[in-house]
Amino acid sequence: MVEGVHFRLDDGWASAGEVGHRALAGALSDLAAMGADAGEAYLALGLPAGFDERRALELVRAADALALQTGTAIVGGDVVVAPALFVSVTAIGWAEREDALVGRDGASAGDLVGVTGRLGAAAATLAALERGIAPPPAAAAALARARRPMPRLAEGRALAGAGARAMIDLSDGIATDAAHLAHASAVRLHIHLDSLPLHEGVGELAAALGVEPWRLAAGGGEDYELCFCAPAAARAQIERAVGEPGAVEVSWVGEVLAEAPGVTLSDDRGDPVRVEGYEHRWQ
Amino acid sequence: MVEGVHFRLDDGWASAGEVGHRALAGALSDLAAMGADAGEAYLALGLPAGFDERRALELVRAADALALQTGTAIVGGDVVVAPALFVSVTAIGWAEREDALVGRDGASAGDLVGVTGRLGAAAATLAALERGIAPPPAAAAALARARRPMPRLAEGRALAGAGARAMIDLSDGIATDAAHLAHASAVRLHIHLDSLPLHEGVGELAAALGVEPWRLAAGGGEDYELCFCAPAAARAQIERAVGEPGAVEVSWVGEVLAEAPGVTLSDDRGDPVRVEGYEHRWQ
Numbered sequence: 001m002v003e004g005v006h007f008r009l010d011d012g013w014a015s016a017g018e019v020g021h022r023a024l025a026g027a028l029s030d031l032a033a034m035g036a037d038a039g040e041a042y043l044a045l046g047l048p049a050g051f052d053e054r055r056a057l058e059l060v061r062a063a064d065a066l067a068l069q070t071g072t073a074i075v076g077g078d079v080v081v082a083p084a085l086f087v088s089v090t091a092i093g094w095a096e097r098e099d100a101l102v103g104r105d106g107a108s109a110g111d112l113v114g115v116t117g118r119l120g121a122a123a124a125t126l127a128a129l130e131r132g133i134a135p136p137p138a139a140a141a142a143l144a145r146a147r148r149p150m151p152r153l154a155e156g157r158a159l160a161g162a163g164a165r166a167m168i169d170l171s172d173g174i175a176t177d178a179a180h181l182a183h184a185s186a187v188r189l190h191i192h193l194d195s196l197p198l199h200e201g202v203g204e205l206a207a208a209l210g211v212e213p214w215r216l217a218a219g220g221g222e223d224y225e226l227c228f229c230a231p232a233a234a235r236a237q238i239e240r241a242v243g244e245p246g247a248v249e250v251s252w253v254g255e256v257l258a259e260a261p262g263v264t265l266s267d268d269r270g271d272p273v274r275v276e277g278y279e280h281r282w283q
Numbered sequence: 284m285v286e287g288v289h290f291r292l293d294d295g296w297a298s299a300g301e302v303g304h305r306a307l308a309g310a311l312s313d314l315a316a317m318g319a320d321a322g323e324a325y326l327a328l329g330l331p332a333g334f335d336e337r338r339a340l341e342l343v344r345a346a347d348a349l350a351l352q353t354g355t356a357i358v359g360g361d362v363v364v365a366p367a368l369f370v371s372v373t374a375i376g377w378a379e380r381e382d383a384l385v386g387r388d389g390a391s392a393g394d395l396v397g398v399t400g401r402l403g404a405a406a407a408t409l410a411a412l413e414r415g416i417a418p419p420p421a422a423a424a425a426l427a428r429a430r431r432p433m434p435r436l437a438e439g440r441a442l443a444g445a446g447a448r449a450m451i452d453l454s455d456g457i458a459t460d461a462a463h464l465a466h467a468s469a470v471r472l473h474i475h476l477d478s479l480p481l482h483e484g485v486g487e488l489a490a491a492l493g494v495e496p497w498r499l500a501a502g503g504g505e506d507y508e509l510c511f512c513a514p515a516a517a518r519a520q521i522e523r524a525v526g527e528p529g530a531v532e533v534s535w536v537g538e539v540l541a542e543a544p545g546v547t548l549s550d551d552r553g554d555p556v557r558v559e560g561y562e563h564r565w566q
Contacts, residue, residue: 002329002365042373044327046285076373082285088371090325090359 001026003048003085013129016051019087020059021148022222024066024074026171027091028151029224033169034101035160036093038072038153043089046082059087062148070153102156106165107185107229109258114164114238115174116155116226117248120206120213121146121199123173123220127209136208139201146199149224155242156226162241163234172221174253175275179263181227188259189229193218193275194268197251218265219275229256284309286331286368296412299334302370303342304431305505307349307357309454310374311434312507316452317384318443319376321355321436326372329365342370345431353436385439389448390468390512392541397447397521398457399438399509400531403489403496404429404482406456406503410492418488425484432507438525439509445524446517455504457536458558462546464510471542472512476501476558477551480534501548502558512539 001007001023007014014022028038043063047056056079067074072091095101125143128135135143152169159167168181174196178189193214206213230238235252242250257264265273284290284306290297297305311321326346330339339362350357355374378384408426411418418426435452442450451464457479461472476497489496513521518535525533540547548556 002363004366005364044371044373046369078371080285081288082369083287083367084365086329086365086369086371088327088361090327090373092375 001087009085016055016058017062018147019085020062021066023087023089024063024072024091025149025151025224026222027089028066028070028072028153029169029171031091031093032151032153032156033167033226034093034103035156035167036095036101037157038070039092039094040073040075041067041089041091043074043077043087045077045079046084046086047079048082048084051085066148070151100160102160102164102167104166104168104181104184107181107187107189107256108165108231109187109256110232111165111229111256112232112235112252113178113189113191113254113256114228114230114250114252115170115197116152116242116250117223118197118199119170119174119223119225120196120202120217120220122149122222123216124199124202124205126220127211127216128205131209133208135201136204139204142199142201143205149222151224152226152248155248158241158244159226159228159230159238162238164228164230164238167226167228170221170223170225170227173219174227175218175263175265176221178227181229182263183261185229186261188257188262188264189254190257190264190266191218191254193265193273195251195253197249199223215275284370292368299338299341300345301430302368303345304349306370306372307346307355307374308432308434308507309505310372311349311353311355311436312452312454314374314376315434315436315439316450316509317376317386318439318450319378319384320440321353322375322377323356323358324350324372324374326357326360326370328360328362329367329369330362331365331367334368349431353434383443385443385447385450385511387449387451387464387467390464390470390472390539391448391514392470392539393515394448394512394539395515395518395535396461396472396474396537396539397511397513397533397535398453398480399435399525399533400506401480401482402453402457402506402508403485403500403503405432405505406499407482407485407488409503410494410499411488414492416491418484419491422484422487425482426488429482432505434507435509435531438531441524441527442509442511442513442521445521447511447513447521450509450511453504453506453508453510456502457510458501458546458548459504461510464512465546466544468512469544471540471545471547472537473540473547473549474501474537476548476556478534478536480532482506498558
């Protein structure tokens with residue numbers, strides 16, 4: 001994650017702690033999407049002139065706190081001088097057996113498409129900052145809680161164990177990420193935009209911004225929820241298994257088709273919709 | 284490794300291939316200094332505008348070539364946009380048993396201090412570039428060969444197996460690195476500057492620069508040779524063991540004293556000498 005590319009440090013955008021948290025969360029989220037256990041992480045920091053020790057420690061402490069919550073051991077790294085702040089995280093994951101891991105290439109025609117949690121908070125926050133719009137107070141509080149997303153490690157393992165056969169984490173938004181999964185599996189994913197679970201606050205902010213809420217949920221990145229494909233027969237088992245580790249819900253948002261690889265997004269009338277991707281960048 | 288901090292890409296300084304080689308070499312060198320086997324490596328690249336695909340591929344191919352030579356598997360990484368070129372390498376090493384690894388903290392009074400290979404090439408090249416002095420032709424050829432230093436993995440394992448009980452790699456120059464080892468071991472290292480093995484070309488270039496050659500050998504970084512401490516009784520065994528993997532020689536350059544932790548550098552008359560560190564930066 002590079003300052004000015006993936007985040008901004010200006011007032012109201014990202015704090016140093018959020019940068020540290022999100023850098024590790026992003027790396028762990030890729031492990032979650034394979035159903036892996038988090039193991040060791042290595043943190044390389046590039047610190048620019050003027051980024052003082054207090055903020056550097058705030059960044060590292062936030063990463064440490066997330067490591068503790070997720071059972072990750074930060075066991076190495078480096079600190080160097082750099083022209084802009086960057087955080088490079090290498091995270092290693094483990095599984096008891098190689099075949100317990102889930103890739104992006106296992107989706108089959110007829111599978112259901114699901115997502116964990118709720119979407120759109122990161123995109124909504126970014127859009128509000130970019131347009132200089134203050135979110136309504138209730139939405140602001142809900143969106144503030146989403147600034148330190150939790151990688152879905154327990155949910156990823158539960159999904160892998162319960163029959164999910166292709167997974168990806170939502171780092172760029174489902175419109176983009178589902179396409180990666182679709183191409184890897186050589187199938188088409190049909191996503192019903194009105195089925196996407198909206199994060200609290202996204203609806204109110206979308207109204208204030210004058211956009212449909214699903215544009216934020218589908219086109220914006222860094223929610224770090226999981227998108228997965230599973231046979232319809234595994235549906236009940238998956239809902240039970242993901243419910244167990246915590247309070248994260250599963251939503252069924254589409255199905256897998258034996259058509260040309262890619263993604264079809266449709267609105268509440270079933271008409272195809274084009275979602276422009278929000279820039280892959282966090283405040 | 285960050286452009287403008289650890290290297291420069293200007294004409295005659297570092298090529299993209301040298302940057303890729305040296306970034307991986309520097310990470311593997313830390314493994315060599317523990318007597319570890321190289322395992323997996325992860326490469327994160329930050330590419331600035333104007334750094335084209337041809338040079339990015341040259342950088343990665345040089346890292347790939349070194350990985351092949353050293354038995355390292357580059358198994359992951361990332362490529363992002365950045366304001367300046369950076370290369371962040373995480374390298375994982377392995378040993379059959381934890382106690383086969385050597386730290387920095389095992390040196391004891393009475394031990395000998397040794398180094399592998401020959402020193403000063405990187406510092407000499409850097410000094411010539413900084414002062415705009417062209418090296419004499421024979422020196423230029425020798426120094427050019429040193430632009431892609433080999434991490435001393437086989438030598439590190441041989442040293443660990445033959446009785447070395449503290450090691451560090453020479454990334455900042457022996458004046459600085461021996462001090463790290465001395466403080467970790469709570470001993471004093473006495474280094475005889477006239478015993479330091481000079482890389483071919485360093486003597487001629489030092490003459491052209493008007494400095495004593497040992498200033499380049501002791502004060503300059505990025506030779507990536509190993510500095511180690513071992514009991515005198517292990518001397519013959521170490522010379523045999525390190526000779527086996529290749530043509531890299533061992534030089535004995537000092538001894539460990541039960542005095543206040545730190546480093547004493549002395550000249551050919553035994554008088555103490557102060558060596559100013561060259562900046563930790565490579566062309």
